[in-house]
Amino acid sequence: MNHEAQQDLTYHHEVTHNTEEHSAAWRGWQITCDQVTDGQFEGEVTELAFDDLQLIRDRSNQALVKTGQAMKNFLTFSVPARQHTQEFYCDGHLSVANHILIAPADRLPEIHTPSNLDIFCISVDLDVIKNMLSNQGIESGLNSYASSTYLKEACFGEELSDCLHTIFSSDLSTQQLEYSRIQNGIKGTIMQHLIDLADSGDNYAITPLARKVMVDRAREYVLANLDTPPTILELCNVVGASRRKLQYCFQETFGLSPVSYLRIMRLNAAHRDLLHYSNQYNIQDIAAKWGFLHYGRFASEYRTLFAELPSQTIKRAS
Known part of the structure; x- marks a missing residue:
């Protein structure tokens, strides 16, 4: 049998009240958040993490300028939640709403986020996903994603966004996450x-x-x-x-x-x-x-x- 082994999965949720708390809530990342719009900051960071895959839901009420980096040899996918329809700036360039941002984790672009941001961020080990592409006989331009920042229309990731909504909208419990079928399924x-x-x-x-x-x-x-x-x-x-x-x-x-x-x-x-x-x-x-x-x-x-x-x-x- 070639069943997937049970994974080491961790779950973390934090409500944040200022940009310093919000930056620190991104475990494994070095993030700096500067608040742009006026008012009291409120945010939430929810994380599900395996050794080679990290899922984060990032929510904040104020517009921010975000810079930083994550793990080397990882690739990040930032996927807007269904409700997110605002434009944002990426490395000084205006991007229309509902695009997926793909970037190497150790060379993240500067992002100017809108107010009331609700977005999912996926960070995945590049070697792992390359191996899976090879297993499925798929040739792709993944190497180009690993060296530059790309914006892809969200229609390519509508099912992915729906899937992430299902995962993060669940009333997750420690007991649920102990089941290998839940872990492997996610x-x-x-x-x-x-x-x-x-x-x-x-x-x-x-x-x-x-x-x-x-x-x-x-x-x-x-x-x-x-x-x-x-x-x-x-x-x-x-x-x-x-x-x-x-x-x-x-x-x-x-x-x-x-x-x-x-x-x-x-x-x-x-x-x-x-x-x-x-x-x-x-x-x-x-x-x-x-x-x-x-x-x-x-x-x-x-x-x-x-x-x-x-x-x-x-x-x-x-």
Whole structure:
């Protein structure tokens, strides 16, 4: 088996009341924030960090000039939250709203942020993402990103922004984050979105037989590991294809996206656990075990698939 190992994940949240506190809240970074607009400063920095991947949600009510640097050989992606529509200045150049900023972590540009900023920042080990691109057979211009600052239209990262909203809007608990499925799910999903940003390929000219072979290989891997359904990142690495390529093959051959297929497999795994329910775990624990971060969303998807709520499954099975 080639399952992803449990990760070392840390969670940190800090409410800040001045620019010095706000700068210090960026752990592993050397950041200087100068306040530009008038008024009392209020901010929040929320961090989820692995050894090779760091996710930060940065919120502040005042306009700032921000400079600094992060870890060497890391690449940063700054992704606007859905509500963020204001223009900002990057190294003295006006940038229109809703662009993703990609920059080497040790050579960050000077940013003049707007008031009421709400933005996600991802910092990833460059060697790790290069290795994953190689595993999926993707050629990209990632080396150019590692040496210069780029602004990319946010339409390329709309799904990434939605994913980050889901993660940071969750009522995260230490207990949830102990589950390897939650850890691997967060990391795998973000890494795959970053790989998608680097993949400029479109639909692929693949024969029906070749599509069927790829889908069969992916399904065989999933079915051989029903006790631990893989993430989409793991599946792409095992098959040796990008998510776009794998999705194209699944859709053309199976009528489902690989993400939908994996979600169904995880829901079925949770269903089996609930059919053999014991008081040792509650329903939320079972949902987290299979990588469902939002219990409400899990319950809704579960009811759609099985025509009953998880609690009803327990009552019917007991």
